Amino acid sequence: NAGVTQTPKFQVLKTGQSMTLQCAQDMNHNSMYWYRQDPGMGLRLIYYSASEGTTDKGEVPNGYNVSRLNKREFSLRLESAAPSQTSVYFCASSESGRAEAFFGQGTRLTVV
Amino acid sequence: GENVEQHPSTLSVQEGDSAVIKCTYSDSASNYFPWYKQELGKGPQLIIDIRSNVGEKKDQRIAVTLNKTAKHFSLHITETQPEDSAVYFCATSGGGNKLTFGTGTQLKVEL
Numbered sequence: 170n171a172g173v174t175q176t177p178k179f180q181v182l183k184t185g186q187s188m189t190l191q192c193a194q195d196m197n198h199n200s201m202y203w204y205r206q207d208p209g210m211g212l213r214l215i216y217y218s219a220s221e222g223t224t225d226k227g228e229v230p231n232g233y234n235v236s237r238l239n240k241r242e243f244s245l246r247l248e249s250a251a252p253s254q255t256s257v258y259f260c261a262s263s264e265s266g267r268a269e270a271f272f273g274q275g276t277r278l279t280v281v
Numbered sequence: 282g283e284n285v286e287q288h289p290s291t292l293s294v295q296e297g298d299s300a301v302i303k304c305t306y307s308d309s310a311s312n313y314f315p316w317y318k319q320e321l322g323k324g325p326q327l328i329i330d331i332r333s334n335v336g337e338k339k340d341q342r343i344a345v346t347l348n349k350t351a352k353h354f355s356l357h358i359t360e361t362q363p364e365d366s367a368v369y370f371c372a373t374s375g376g377g378n379k380l381t382f383g384t385g386t387q388l389k390v391e392l
Binding site: 173200204209210211212213214217219227228259261263265266267268269270271272273274275 | 287290313315322325326370374377378380382384385
């Protein structure tokens, strides 16, 4: 039982490049989330998906898009990466109506 | 929206001492208060949580207390051990699925 799996673990991008961060969970959770973690700022919600087929903006959605591919998978796309998007990105999942979130190991992204 | 403040940002204690981390929140509708532990290079892991109908909850060496009137809640770790060294985050939720996190506390337990 792997829980929440994120790929890749590390990535370096040049400004303007695009990439997709992948996330999959095997806990049969309906809700999935993408957070970014920056020093001194805690975890901030980028986008979330309350259930398959729905997505909503969080606190810091600008510059990102998401796709809820199916119940297991929720991807985060950076269309044109900027240095301000250098961060550690975490995917999480939870059961419907419950806030107890389970996190993946994170993706450390550097945009140069 | 919800605002969660967490203090202190860093905390250093001697092994065996107690550690206390405090959080305040702004949204009176918040009713779920979890604490997460994040070890270096890993994702946050839920260690204890409390709901608004409970004032205190314990799990071995860790406990969480909640004061809804004052809108603050605290994490207490007793008999600290080196493996308790990590970053701790508080969070709140107002009934939906979304969590709002504090800015984190770096706890260092010194031998």
